[in-house]
Amino acid sequence: MGSRLDDEPTKDVNPVVSEILRRAKTGELCCLSCAAGCGATDYAARICPLCGKPVELRPVSGRGRIHSYSVFHAPFNSKLPAPYTVLLVELEEGPRLAVVFDGEGGPPQKVGDAVVFSGADDGIVRFSMA
Amino acid sequence: MNVARKRSATAAVIGLGESTFSRKSDKTARAHAVDACLGAVSDAGLKVAEIDGLLLNRSPIEPSSVLPLHLKRDIGLGDLSLLASIEAEGSSAIQMIQYAALAIGAGMVEKVLCVFADAPVGATGAGDAYSISMNLIGLDGWDERHGLIGATGGFALSVQRYFYLYGADSNALFEAAAADREWAALNPKAFLRKPLDKDEYFASRWIVEPLRLFDCAYPVNGAVAVIVSSADRATDGPNPPVYLHGFGQGHSGARNFAGDEPEIQTGAEIAGRNLFDGLGATPRAFDFCEFYNPFSITTILALEGYGFCKPGEGADFIADGATRPGGKLPANTGGGHLSSYYLQGMTPVHEAIVQIRGQGGERQAPSTNLGLVTGFGGRMEYHSAMAVSPHRDI
Numbered sequence A: 001m002g003s004r005l006d007d008e009p010t011k012d013v014n015p016v017v018s019e020i021l022r023r024a025k026t027g028e029l030c031c032l033s034c035a036a037g038c039g040a041t042d043y044a045a046r047i048c049p050l051c052g053k054p055v056e057l058r059p060v061s062g063r064g065r066i067h068s069y070s071v072f073h074a075p076f077n078s079k080l081p082a083p084y085t086v087l088l089v090e091l092e093e094g095p096r097l098a099v100v101f102d103g104e105g106g107p108p109q110k111v112g113d114a115v116v117f118s119g120a121d122d123g124i125v126r127f128s129m130a
Numbered sequence B: 001m002n003v004a005r006k007r008s009a010t011a012a013v014i015g016l017g018e019s020t021f022s023r024k025s026d027k028t029a030r031a032h033a034v035d036a037c038l039g040a041v042s043d044a045g046l047k048v049a050e051i052d053g054l055l056l057n058r059s060p061i062e063p064s065s066v067l068p069l070h071l072k073r074d075i076g077l078g079d080l081s082l083l084a085s086i087e088a089e090g091s092s093a094i095q096m097i098q099y100a101a102l103a104i105g106a107g108m109v110e111k112v113l114c115v116f117a118d119a120p121v122g123a124t125g126a127g128d129a130y131s132i133s134m135n136l137i138g139l140d141g142w143d144e145r146h147g148l149i150g151a152t153g154g155f156a157l158s159v160q161r162y163f164y165l166y167g168a169d170s171n172a173l174f175e176a177a178a179a180d181r182e183w184a185a186l187n188p189k190a191f192l193r194k195p196l197d198k199d200e201y202f203a204s205r206w207i208v209e210p211l212r213l214f215d216c217a218y219p220v221n222g223a224v225a226v227i228v229s230s231a232d233r234a235t236d237g238p239n240p241p242v243y244l245h246g247f248g249q250g251h252s253g254a255r256n257f258a259g260d261e262p263e264i265q266t267g268a269e270i271a272g273r274n275l276f277d278g279l280g281a282t283p284r285a286f287d288f289c290e291f292y293n294p295f296s297i298t299t300i301l302a303l304e305g306y307g308f309c310k311p312g313e314g315a316d317f318i319a320d321g322a323t324r325p326g327g328k329l330p331a332n333t334g335g336g337h338l339s340s341y342y343l344q345g346m347t348p349v350h351e352a353i354v355q356i357r358g359q360g361g362e363r364q365a366p367s368t369n370l371g372l373v374t375g376f377g378g379r380m381e382y383h384s385a386m387a388v389s390p391h392r393d394i
């Protein structure tokens, strides 16, 4: 899995993922949204479930709440030493995204807590407590 | 049994075969499949030449070469009128039986062999086989990049969400795991038979928090095969028929989006409705259940999703003894995925057949007029259920 985890997105990465990561690195988190204006869709959508038009990337506020989370006690890649916490964040625009919790060692996270996009310097999108 | 609509089954399972179940990587899935298929043919009192349909199912994380259509040559099958590989993850075992029953009912075929085989346990255990992405978010590579790996990672999110919604904690998971172990103690073929001590459970290592080792399925290498026949010819063989009275599939459209709860919506609410509506039955009609339960949380979600208890009350239902030996609704009577063995959709199917036949020995449920069998795959995205009975007419 090493090549897929390079800092710079490479050609073998899904182009939508590459673009999300490129913009996230500049401080702008995006979600998929109906090009015809129906609003945000979930990240798995390839067309708008309401009108069938294409979806495109649109910036989001970066604010959200913890919908759920899990703590991994074994490492799966070199960039994420264990333990690390994966948050399933519900963005205030509606979509849910898996991100890495930026705040290990701080107060324990809880479902429902407000969190905010804190960066993606190493190609991994992180959220911290709001 | 309390079925509003009188019905007569058109198909039945007449043969059950299994390979050896092993924690050693000494045989391929394909070789295990041959053993199970030949076992099922023998169990049904048939000759190989009498099989005219074959349905295959392999693990969703394995390539098709692991269990190819060429399996028909390995078994020495002749001309077939039905052949397909079914790929709906953990809901496939029941779906194979459903499609076999439908094809038989349509006059397309007479005797259909349905087989699942897998060999996930390698030299270093089964952990590597399952350390893959489930692509929960729906962006290729995203989950791996963010460390969200394996079914355990996905189901850990389900557990945490369930805890939040219902104020539950790890004690709920312990009850589900301990109940399965009580049944396994009565099953000589179960792999984990020692009673599960509470301290031992809480001391077991995290796989992905909040899931501990004893919350997770016990994988083995092996295969299970069944033979589906028309009900008219079901009593020709040496074993009591297992009549197939209804099926329901339910593949949830829930998204990772505000308002949806894919963490706890198992598809049971859809499959159950389809099954119960077809039968004219309510959950009260069932005497026992064999759930697809790769994680302790999934038995709790199944009891709630099928309406045996209210949402949030599954753990209390188990703790009160309802599903345990001697309870009013025996469930996972062989020990289930956690304590007997994990061969995906075939674990609950196998145990249901044993129970309907009355071959459960010490673990035989007192009443088996109607049993519920379930299967699901993905993170509960694909779901199937069936109702089985020793009676052709209910």
Ligand SMILES: [Zn+2]
Residues within 6 Å of the ligand: A034, A035, A036, A037, A038, A039, A048, A049, A050, A051, A052, A053
């Ligand atoms: Zn639209």
